[in-house]
Amino acid sequence: MDYSFAQWIGTRERQEDSGDVMQSGDGLVMIVCDGMGGHDAGDVASQTAVNAYLDMLGHASANSIPELMEMALRHANEAVRERFANLKAHGGTTLLSTYFSGGVLWWISVGDSPLYLWRQSRLIRLNADHSMRSEMEQLFSRGQVSYQQLVRQSHYLRSALTGQEIDEIDVTRVPYPLLPGDKLLVSSDGIEAWLENVRLRAPQKLGQLFSLPTSRIAQCIIDEVMDFAEPNQDNTTVIVAEPF
Template sequence: MTTPFIGIDGLACAPGNAQAIGKRDDQQDSFGYSDPADAGFIAHGGLVAIVADGMGGMAHGADASRIAVRTFLEQYALKIRDEPISQALGRALEAADRAVFDFASSVGKRRDVGSTLIAASFARAGLRWISVGDSALYIYRDSSLTRLNHPHTLGARLAELVKRGEMSPEEAAIDPDRDALTSYVGAGGIPQIDWPAESILLASGYMIILCSDGLYRALSEDEIARIVTASSDGQVAADALLANALARDLPRQDNVTVLCIRVAEESR
């Protein structure tokens, strides 16, 4: 059974998704796609895929990521033909930040509730995306996997210091707070946003992956690449990535969410 294709002006995108709770008490990841049946919208807005990884005690992390995804998709759907995709992504992100912040404030947990967010729009003119936090966006092309977005973590900042020779790699590697986020959605203003101006060419055979950190903390990039190579379409890849991640049986396996979108030439 093949995944239904979504035609984007000659290019076909076959999206797949898989999710698991891991060894946590709650599922705090959320994900979504824009309406794949709305060809009119896709023609100017592309198909949007989004993953969000929430944080905040009790069920509030789940609320945060769910509100982030829902608000982002609702706001992005208001895009008109004249609005550039890049601008729509930024506008939707700002709305998501405000909505999560308002929720955090209403339960008296300002600064304790928030979410990462990675959203990508697939259009014929290319892939455009926006990212906050430590969820990941990969592109698999020409037999290699490349991470496109920068993680907003203390570890990433320490890596900069190591590169500049101001810190030893050993020191950076053992910092207990290296996984702490330096930017997230829901603080009422976003400190760091990864939001490139250029679009990424999409061509037949490419696979684009959006995932929460639960995936890449369980599997190395080599392992991810190997699994993708062997997968015929997005759903097969997503299922295989999830299964392999869970098979690692890590003691504190985080929630895992993975979206895989295979790109192919639309057969006429």
């Protein structure tokens, strides 16, 4: 599998995203964690979760890939709890991980970091969004909240790894078949403002980006996000992979 990885700090004071790509058995694992900005140490939370998740995947045994990924997720959540208990602080992070092997894909996610599939000139979101985005959009459409409230509160999370019980988990129970020509985009939500603008104003840009060699796409997306110059641009992490 060919892949590329790129990050940008955006307009924030520090990089609170963490991500990695790892070979696990006969599969390839990709993971992105986005530390929660309102907490004491989002960067510590995200890196702790990545390390603990990958460590569990490398050493645990399970009857199925979804079971293994859930074990790793809960291990990551416990690692976040222990780390911040020792620091006497609070922290949290999203987590999105994929596992590709034998032509099929599994994923697990908590939070709002998106997983996209590029297939036949379409960009399709595969995983659930555990933010308040859809609820706030419905309230806005009914005139119950202002546009400023929509923008501000859409990023509030309904579920995250904080060391407490995880409210919502999206995990594939049935493997998702991939096709030749498919490309996967694993990212933090820092990509979303740019992506929404491109889809509305220049959808052909996506076709141009995903027609590039996979080794270049992640950095080119980051370059596009930088050029978009969102005033409050969040940290952005992008992993792009071509399974076949």
